[in-house]
Amino acid sequence: MGMMQEFKEFAVKGNAMDLAVGVIIGAAFGKIVDSIVGDLIMPVVSKIFGGLDFSSYYIGLSGQAAGLSLADAKKGGAVFAYGNFITVALNFIILAFIIFMMVKQMNRLKKEAPPAAPAATPEDVLLLREIRDNLKK
Numbered sequence: 001m002g003m004m005q006e007f008k009e010f011a012v013k014g015n016a017m018d019l020a021v022g023v024i025i026g027a028a029f030g031k032i033v034d035s036i037v038g039d040l041i042m043p044v045v046s047k048i049f050g051g052l053d054f055s056s057y058y059i060g061l062s063g064q065a066a067g068l069s070l071a072d073a074k075k076g077g078a079v080f081a082y083g084n085f086i087t088v089a090l091n092f093i094i095l096a097f098i099i100f101m102m103v104k105q106m107n108r109l110k111k112e113a114p115p116a117a118p119a120a121t122p123e124d125v126l127l128l129r130e131i132r133d134n135l136k137k
Contacts, residue, residue: 033095041094042087054090057083 010016042054056070062077073079 030095033091033098037087037091037094041090054083054086057081057086 058070058073059080059082060066060068060073060076061080064073064076064079068076070079070081070084074081
């Protein structure tokens with residue numbers, strides 16, 4: 001079997017396709033969460049804490065002047081951008097919570113319904129059973 005044939009069999013297997021779809025959806029979902037955090041949650045946190053913006057917090061390691069934007073400080077040399085780390089960590093926590101809730105709901109939906117009670121035996125079958133039992137006696 002040629003290499004191309006083997007590759008074709010590998011590529012069209014269900015697991016490889018499922019993985020590819022999962023990676024693509026995961027990347028898109030990550031962008032959605034980044035937007036939720038950056039555009040919805042962080043502005044509210046900033047408003048609550050009086051204009052706080054974590055993403056611009058840094059410590060200059062190359063003697064940068066205080067008060068520069070993070071981008072300007074990075075142009076001046078190495079920076080310890082701990083505010084950006086806080087933002088990314090918050091993104092991760094929110095993403096993990098959302099995925100946890102999704103998996104929890106999927107598991108709840110996957111639970112099988114308890115088996116239905118057996119249907120009542122029709123009256124004619126009960127009568128036939130009674131006749132059978134009487135004939136045996």
